Amino acid sequence: MGGKWRSSLGLLLAVVHLSYQVSVEDSYTAAVVELQPTYIHNNADATLEANTNLFAEFIRNASIQGADIIVFPEYGLTSVSMPRRADIETWVSVIPSASEEYVPCTGQRSDVSKAIRKLSCAAKENRIYVLANVAEKEVCNQKNNECPSLGTFYYNTNVVFDRRGKIIARYRKVNLFMESDLYDTPKTPQIVTFDTDFGVTFGTFICFDILFRTPSLNLTRENKIKNFVYPVAWDSETPFLMAVQVHSGWAYSENVNLLASGFHNPRHGSTGSGIYLGRSGVAKATFSEFPKHKLLIARVPKIPKEVSDDNEVPMEIQPKMKKTIKSSDPWLVENSDVPYNTHGIRVTYNGISVQLDYIPVFASIPIRNSLKSTLCHGPFCCNFDVQTASNDQSSLYRAVAFQGTRLFGLQVKAGIRACGVVQCSDDSITSCGSANQDDTVFEKLEITTMLDEPEVLALPTALDTTLLPFENWTYSTQTVGTQKALRLKLDSPMKNVVNLGIYMRDFKKDKWRN
Numbered sequence: 001m002g003g004k005w006r007s008s009l010g011l012l013l014a015v016v017h018l019s020y021q022v023s024v025e026d027s028y029t030a031a032v033v034e035l036q037p038t039y040i041h042n043n044a045d046a047t048l049e050a051n052t053n054l055f056a057e058f059i060r061n062a063s064i065q066g067a068d069i070i071v072f073p074e075y076g077l078t079s080v081s082m083p084r085r086a087d088i089e090t091w092v093s094v095i096p097s098a099s100e101e102y103v104p105c106t107g108q109r110s111d112v113s114k115a116i117r118k119l120s121c122a123a124k125e126n127r128i129y130v131l132a133n134v135a136e137k138e139v140c141n142q143k144n145n146e147c148p149s150l151g152t153f154y155y156n157t158n159v160v161f162d163r164r165g166k167i168i169a170r171y172r173k174v175n176l177f178m179e180s181d182l183y184d185t186p187k188t189p190q191i192v193t194f195d196t197d198f199g200v201t202f203g204t205f206i207c208f209d210i211l212f213r214t215p216s217l218n219l220t221r222e223n224k225i226k227n228f229v230y231p232v233a234w235d236s237e238t239p240f241l242m243a244v245q246v247h248s249g250w251a252y253s254e255n256v257n258l259l260a261s262g263f264h265n266p267r268h269g270s271t272g273s274g275i276y277l278g279r280s281g282v283a284k285a286t287f288s289e290f291p292k293h294k295l296l297i298a299r300v301p302k303i304p305k306e307v308s309d310d311n312e313v314p315m316e317i318q319p320k321m322k323k324t325i326k327s328s329d330p331w332l333v334e335n336s337d338v339p340y341n342t343h344g345i346r347v348t349y350n351g352i353s354v355q356l357d358y359i360p361v362f363a364s365i366p367i368r369n370s371l372k373s374t375l376c377h378g379p380f381c382c383n384f385d386v387q388t389a390s391n392d393q394s395s396l397y398r399a400v401a402f403q404g405t406r407l408f409g410l411q412v413k414a415g416i417r418a419c420g421v422v423q424c425s426d427d428s429i430t431s432c433g434s435a436n437q438d439d440t441v442f443e444k445l446e447i448t449t450m451l452d453e454p455e456v457l458a459l460p461t462a463l464d465t466t467l468l469p470f471e472n473w474t475y476s477t478q479t480v481g482t483q484k485a486l487r488l489k490l491d492s493p494m495k496n497v498v499n500l501g502i503y504m505r506d507f508k509k510d511k512w513r514n
């Protein structure tokens with residue numbers, strides 16, 4: 001008790017001190033842009049000019065609305081249609097490091113592109129912090145045997161300009177997703193942060209990075225960064241990895257503010273932007289076929305609401321319920337190092353084409369009215385306590401559990417654990433991951449599991465038929481000896497449920513192929 005008082009008083013003093021020193025406000029105004037860039041075939045100059053002009057218009061509009069910082073999507077300047085490595089030269093720019101204190105708007109360097117110059121000028125004219133994701137080139141010495149044969153490294157890079165147009169951060173994407181024909185992985189991953197004149201230190205990373213340990217969890221867990229700027233071109237997947245669902249789940253799990261800006265191309269599954277406020281939920285989010293450009297603005301408290309890591313009320317975790325169901329798929333359990341692959345199936349909901357996870361490799365059990373069981377996939381178990389009413393015959397729900405590995409793209413095998421309730425459109429397990437309107441009301445839904453591995457990232461995932469997360473649930477964790485108990489519980493009756501679950505990344509099982 002005494003310890004608790006001390007720590008909250010300490011926090012209070014820190015807050016007062018910070019606001020006195022830097023700014024009287026305890027919040028700032030954030031803007032994120034959902035955007036579909038223009039691509040003009042084989043014409044880098046015209047493509048970059050069209051997109052830079054569009055960025056400049058958003059920068060102006062966000063500044064008029066009082067935004068302190070604005071974030072643009074991954075591939076927002078170049079589009080994803082830019083040519084591959086051999087023909088990339090006209091699409092890229094040198095990006096001076098923050099320590100060079102370079103202001104492209106007024107500087108003379110000829111290796112910094114016109115697009116970068118214009119963005120710097122737009123930041124300066126509108127007195128706003130700007131994050132753009134760009135194609136960066138770094139010329140290297142070919143005598144150095146790490147230098148590629150063309151004498152140039154290419155990176156997927158975030159560049160941040162301050163209110164004077166100065167470059168204050170440069171981050172090169174560490175976890176590339178099917179981009180190796182285009183970009184290099186930096187030899188040494190960098191943990192990148194930058195300070196602002198409104199008293200907030202931001203961390204930054206890019207898209208797929210969110211599902212890995214480095215650099216995102218270095219920033220939250222070691223560097224204790226509480227605010228993030230994050231461009232994405234996310235290809236959504238039902239039922240666990242839809243853009244807003246997983247981004248808000250990460251912000252919730254780490255209890256940080258995440259400003260996520262999404263590339264818009266719904267025919268290829270790309271949409272989803274938002275301003276996520278840690279445990280306080282979603283301030284603004286979009287996941288929609290239209291419009292193709294959208295500006296989201298919200299006030300963001302500089303320090304997310306404090307939460308204690310452990311619940312004060314002990315949880316009633318039964319390690320195993322009376323009824324324990326074992327997976328009927330021993331092959332995958334015994335070979336959990338053999339990754340499964342989703343089958344590349346895409347389904348269109350509300351005009352957005354999304355991928356489907358491959359639920360048949362999960363242990364699963366149908367939910368008919370009620371379920372009170374432990375479901376195990378190999379040694380990994382999830383407890384379910386579910387009660388439904390007014391069953392809609394059009395779909396069926398299943399409780400699912402998984403521990404093993406899967407492929408993301410072709411290059412990485414990733415450790416996954418999951419517990420969840422998922423919607424299926426008929427009796428077959430292959431139909432799971434559907435997102436149809438459904439009148440089944442979940443009156444009770446509680447999922448618990450035990451984690452024996454502190455390095456696992458656990459995301460609460462919720463999704464309804466709007467394809468956005470719903471918010472009527474409580475997630476809590478509690479240390480039990482050397483393990484951690486996780487509990488996700490629905491707070492009020494819900495229908496149109498697509499998923500409620502806990503999706504976990506088990507980094508120790510990860511393996512990259514080169």
Ligand SMILES: *[C@@H]1O[C@H](CO)[C@@H](O)[C@H](O)[C@H]1NC(C)=O
Nearest residue numbers: 054057058060061293294295
């Ligand atoms: C900027 O604001 C103006 C005036 O409200 C609006 O007409 C224009 O479409 C906006 N531009 C963008 C890119 O949203």
Ligand SMILES: *[C@@H]1O[C@H](CO)[C@@H](O)[C@H](O)[C@H]1NC(C)=O
Nearest residue numbers: 189190191213214215217218
């Ligand atoms: C990030 O954290 C991991 C795990 O603790 C550590 O091994 C790695 O060295 C860190 N990376 C950097 C760049 O600090």
Ligand SMILES: *[C@@H]1O[C@H](CO)[C@@H](O)[C@H](O)[C@H]1NC(C)=O
Nearest residue numbers: 470471472491492493494495
């Ligand atoms: C969430 O819970 C609140 C308070 O119980 C209730 O008013 C609201 O209707 C619920 N929302 C949904 C979508 O069920």
